[in-house]
Amino acid sequence: GQNIDQPTEMTATEGAIVQINCTYQTSGFNGLFWYQQHAGEAPTFLSYNVLDGLEEKGRFSSFLSRSKGYSYLLLKELQMKDSASYLCAVLDSNYQLIWGAGTKLIIKP
Amino acid sequence: NAGVTQTPKFQVLKTGQSMTLQCAQDMNHEYMSWYRQDPGMGLRLIHYSVGAGITDQGEVPNGYNVSRLKKQNFLLGLESAAPSQTSVYFCASSPMRAGEVVNEQFFGPGTRLTVL
Numbered sequence: 001g002q003n004i005d006q007p008t009e010m011t012a013t014e015g016a017i018v019q020i021n022c023t024y025q026t027s028g029f030n031g032l033f034w035y036q037q038h039a040g041e042a043p044t045f046l047s048y049n050v051l052d053g054l055e056e057k058g059r060f061s062s063f064l065s066r067s068k069g070y071s072y073l074l075l076k077e078l079q080m081k082d083s084a085s086y087l088c089a090v091l092d093s094n095y096q097l098i099w100g101a102g103t104k105l106i107i108k109p
Numbered sequence: 110n111a112g113v114t115q116t117p118k119f120q121v122l123k124t125g126q127s128m129t130l131q132c133a134q135d136m137n138h139e140y141m142s143w144y145r146q147d148p149g150m151g152l153r154l155i156h157y158s159v160g161a162g163i164t165d166q167g168e169v170p171n172g173y174n175v176s177r178l179k180k181q182n183f184l185l186g187l188e189s190a191a192p193s194q195t196s197v198y199f200c201a202s203s204p205m206r207a208g209e210v211v212n213e214q215f216f217g218p219g220t221r222l223t224v225l
Contacts (some may be wrong), residue, residue: 003150033213042199042216043152066176087151097214099151 002026004100006088011106012078020073020103025045028093034062034073035087039052043087046073075105083107111135115200115217122190122224130185130220134201139204140169141174141183142214145196152199158183159205190224197221 003025012018024032031050035043049055049064049071061074073086085102092098113134122174134141142157154167156175162177171196176184183202187194201214 009148042218044216045213048213089152096154098154099153101149101151 002090002092004085004088004090004098006100008101009104009106012075012076014080014107014109016078017074018078018105019078020075020105021089022071022073022088022100024069024071024088024090024098024100026092026098027091029066029069030091030093030095032062032064032071033089033091033097034071035089037085037087039084040096046086054098078107080107080109113200113202113215113217115220117220118218119221120223121163122187122222124191124224126190127186128190129187130198130200130222131186132183132217133181134183134202134215135181136201136202136204136215137180138202138215139179139205140214142201142203143173143183143185144199144201145194146198146199146219150202155185155198165177165222183194192224195222195224 005023012087033048034046036046037043047062059076064071085104087102088098088100116131139160143155144152146152153169155173158164158177161180174186198220200217203214204212
């Protein structure tokens with residue numbers, strides 16, 4: 001079967017750095033997405049990786065290793081507004097998105 | 110440019126009732142989809158469409174039907190609601206390149222449905 005694993009919840013301190021991991025086992029791979037979802041709101045797009053390596057976008061970076069079935073989202077200089085759930089999703093060989101359950105990130109002052 | 114809109118935002122149904130959730134997008138996207146989101150689970154695809162008049166089943170289609178008569182609208186119907194269909198429903202749209210969904214999906218604000 002297809003599986004996406006992420007930690008359920010993480011806690012970090014304002015101003016710090018946090019890394020949210022995602023491991024996947026899917027039938028084929030056509031890219032990996034990270035989305036942010038604030039409580040009670042819709043998911044919004046953060047990043048897309050299809051090649052190995054690090055993609056940096058402001059305070060957020062996303063890393064992919066296809067051989068290891070692994071990705072992480074790195075958030076720097078954490079702000080209170082970064083408190084949200086972070087969803088990892090993989091595009092499989094049929095171009096269907098398989099979603100992880102999400103990681104709830106709690107930021108403390 | 111409203112993006113993706115959904116109506117209603119909230120709905121309470123009794124078991125056995127029927128209803129239609131509406132989704133509209135003004136971005137001229139070919140691909141549209143309906144997801145449900147339950148606590149502790151990832152988003153699960155119910156049905157999707159790659160163009161007007163073309164729909165297909167996702168991961169959890171049972172108990173739902175869809176209609177896409179126009180490119181900008183995608184409707185999700187519950188024929189006979191059950192408590193197991195209590196969930197948050199998201200509509201999403203995406204442009205397509207070379208016939209494949211490779212881009213980010215844009216989500217509507219969601220419909221919170223409770224079936225008693």
